[in-house]
Amino acid sequence: MSHTLGIRQAQKQKTRQALLDAALELLEEQSLSSLGLREVTRAVGVAPTAFYRHFRSTEDLGVALVEEALGSLHPMIGDTVSAAGDSAGRIERAVDLIAHHVESHPAHVRFIARERHGGVQRVRRAIREQLERFAEEVKVELAKHPESRGWSDDDLLMLAGLYVDQMLMTASLYLEALEASEEERERVSRVATCQMRLIAIGRRNWLG
Amino acid sequence: MSHTLGIRQAQKQKTRQALLDAALELLEEQSLSSLGLREVTRAVGVAPTAFYRHFRSTEDLGVALVEEALGSLHPMIGDTVSAAGDSAGRIERAVDLIAHHVESHPAHVRFIARERHGGVQRVRRAIREQLERFAEEVKVELAKHPESRGWSDDDLLMLAGLYVDQMLMTASLYLEALEASEEERERVSRVATCQMRLIAIGRRNWLG
DNA sequence: AATTACAGAGAACAGTTGTTAACTGCATGG
DNA sequence: CCATGCAGTTAACAACTGTTCTCTGTAATT
Numbered sequence: 294m295s296h297t298l299g300i301r302q303a304q305k306q307k308t309r310q311a312l313l314d315a316a317l318e319l320l321e322e323q324s325l326s327s328l329g330l331r332e333v334t335r336a337v338g339v340a341p342t343a344f345y346r347h348f349r350s351t352e353d354l355g356v357a358l359v360e361e362a363l364g365s366l367h368p369m370i371g372d373t374v375s376a377a378g379d380s381a382g383r384i385e386r387a388v389d390l391i392a393h394h395v396e397s398h399p400a401h402v403r404f405i406a407r408e409r410h411g412g413v414q415r416v417r418r419a420i421r422e423q424l425e426r427f428a429e430e431v432k433v434e435l436a437k438h439p440e441s442r443g444w445s446d447d448d449l450l451m452l453a454g455l456y457v458d459q460m461l462m463t464a465s466l467y468l469e470a471l472e473a474s475e476e477e478r479e480r481v482s483r484v485a486t487c488q489m490r491l492i493a494i495g496r497r498n499w500l501g
Numbered sequence: 502m503s504h505t506l507g508i509r510q511a512q513k514q515k516t517r518q519a520l521l522d523a524a525l526e527l528l529e530e531q532s533l534s535s536l537g538l539r540e541v542t543r544a545v546g547v548a549p550t551a552f553y554r555h556f557r558s559t560e561d562l563g564v565a566l567v568e569e570a571l572g573s574l575h576p577m578i579g580d581t582v583s584a585a586g587d588s589a590g591r592i593e594r595a596v597d598l599i600a601h602h603v604e605s606h607p608a609h610v611r612f613i614a615r616e617r618h619g620g621v622q623r624v625r626r627a628i629r630e631q632l633e634r635f636a637e638e639v640k641v642e643l644a645k646h647p648e649s650r651g652w653s654d655d656d657l658l659m660l661a662g663l664y665v666d667q668m669l670m671t672a673s674l675y676l677e678a679l680e681a682s683e684e685e686r687e688r689v690s691r692v693a694t695c696q697m698r699l700i701a702i703g704r705r706n707w708l709g
Numbered sequence: 710a711a712t713t714a715c716a717g718a719g720a721a722c723a724g725t726t727g728t729t730a731a732c733t734g735c736a737t738g739g
Numbered sequence: 740c741c742a743t744g745c746a747g748t749t750a751a752c753a754a755c756t757g758t759t760c761t762c763t764g765t766a767a768t769t
Contacts, residue, residue, distance in 0.1 A: 301736050305746065324620035327535030329726065341727080343747050350727090403618075410614040410673060412532035451695045462666055465618060487659045495703030509766050513716065537756065548718050549757080555716095558757090 309347045311337045313361060316354055317400045325355045326412035355408065355416040362401035363423040369394070370427060374434035374456075380497075384489045388482050391460060395467045406465040424461075428453040443500050452496060459489060517555045519545045521569060524562055525608045533563045534620035563616065563624040570609035571631040577602075578635060582642035582664075588705075592697045596690050599668060603675045614673040632669075636661045651708050660704060667697060 298306070315336035319328060328351050334341045348354045373387050395402050409420045431453035435441055441449060463485040470477045506514070523544035527536060536559050542549045556562045581595050603610050617628045639661035643649055649657060671693040678686045 299737070301744095301746080304736095308746080320620075322620060322622075323534045324532035326531045327620065330728095331726065339746095340748050342729090342749085345728085346746055406618040407620065410611075410618070412528075412530060412535065412615065414530075448695065451692050452699065454692065455696045455699065458666075458670055484659050484662065487656065488663050491660065491663070491703040491707060492700065493703070494706050495699040495701070498702050498706050499699060507767070509714095509716080512766095516716080538758095539756065547716095550719085550759090551717050553758085 305346070308337065308339060308343070311339075312344065312347055312354065313358060316351070317358060317404060320404055320407070321400060324411055325351065325408050325416060328354075352413055352415055355413055356419050358404055359408075359416060359419040359423060362398070362405050363420070363427075366394075367426070367430065370430050371434060374431055375437060380440075380493045381490070384486055384493065387460070387489065388463070388486050391464050391485075392467055392478070392482060395464050395471065399468055399471060402464050402468050406461065406468070409461070424457055428457045431456055440497060448499070452492075455492060456489075459485075459492065463488075513554070516545065516547060516551065519547075520552065520555055520562065521566060524559070525566060525612060528612055528615070529608060532619055533559065533616055533624060536562075560621055560623055563621055564627050566612055567616075567624060567627040567631060570606070570613050571628070571635075574602075575634070575638065578638050579642060582639055583645060588648075588701045589698070592694055592701065595668070595697065596671070596694050599672050599693075600675055600686070600690060603672050603679065607676055607679060610672050610676050614669065614676070617669070632665055636665045639664055648705060656707070660700075663700060664697075667693075667700065671696075 312333055316328060316333050319332060319336060330344050330351055331341045333351070333354070334344050348357065369390065373383070373390055376383050376386055378386070405420060408416045409424075411417060428450060432446075432449045435449055435453055436444075444452075463481070466481045466485070467478065470481045520541055524536060524541050527540060527544060538552050538559055539549045541559070541562070542552050556565065577598065581598055582591070584591050584594055586594070613628060616624050617632075619625060636658060640654075640657045643657055643661055644652075652660075671689070674689045674693070675686065678689045
């Protein structure tokens, strides 16, 4: 791994992370475009001007949050799509994995869903680029399945995009259901499973 | 129709509409949660206090915008889903209709896509309720198709929800492509058509 | 013709915002 | 051990915000 950081740099990264965490919490009930720099520093307990040591603006902070929220998710993709077992098994596993991820990182999921179409262009683009990377990775994994025999590259990417969008949509619905009843969460999972199953059936009968 | 409005009420509705229009334009590069009341009145050219004659807050304005953006869309649903012709024809027609609607009401589409998961709870809920109404209507139309024989009510609603989400996603992608090249718009339409076709195939092979 | 209702204007309020400048204290590298 | 770099502080700025109260002109009502 990388060289051990000095006391100085370690403390800096600590407050930087504190800023990111505070921002993420504040963003639970507003959008990035209304997030104030002073609001964030106040929540952390540092002077407003300290913000500039880490980010040029809240827009920059947002881009960093995209990295934090989605950057660590790539290994999960491969594991899920390329998992052993039949189609039904993979789907069930995927839905469970989404549910679990939403429960352990609700603020991250909320942020991505909110800012994907949000009011800050650079953040939108950062999210779009990450999601395109996801789709590309899903495509590569899908290509390994025997069901993909005879599929064109474009069609595989089309299917991968559909899966990625569906996953995000499911995650967002599940997030809303977090504050509702256990039955509601169960219902969301069930519907999402059916929808992915339907897509998988469409996939099996695509050619010919 | 309703009674003809007096000069007084007519003028009021005129400035009210001016406020809505100005807000919609300002929301092209920010989110509702950062939209200021003064900002809107300034764009219209009226005193800030005039705002209160029409809305209690920008949040209220947002709810009114949801009505304006989605309320007039219901008749379109029925026409599209229940149109004559085979599945392929209906899909082509739907994609064309989406593209046309985005081109004629880009700000409306942007607003809905942005605020669906945005930072203002009441607006989110208003959008969700409208979309649920859409899904219900799509379900009713889908039920009339011969392909729906043997489908449960829940499964039909599941499919309808998938279609609605897919339509919104397509509209949002097409919106982004508006500022890009004609080829990009063409590509978005093509991919969306394929995805809906795949879903339709899944639908045909759902049972059994 | 006189009275009322009410959309919008105007001024003022306390509080907030982003940004600049000059500073302090301390970990780091020579 | 001393000089430098730099994370974080303090103070101040002009500009902006939502909201209240008072006022004005005129359409609507009687």
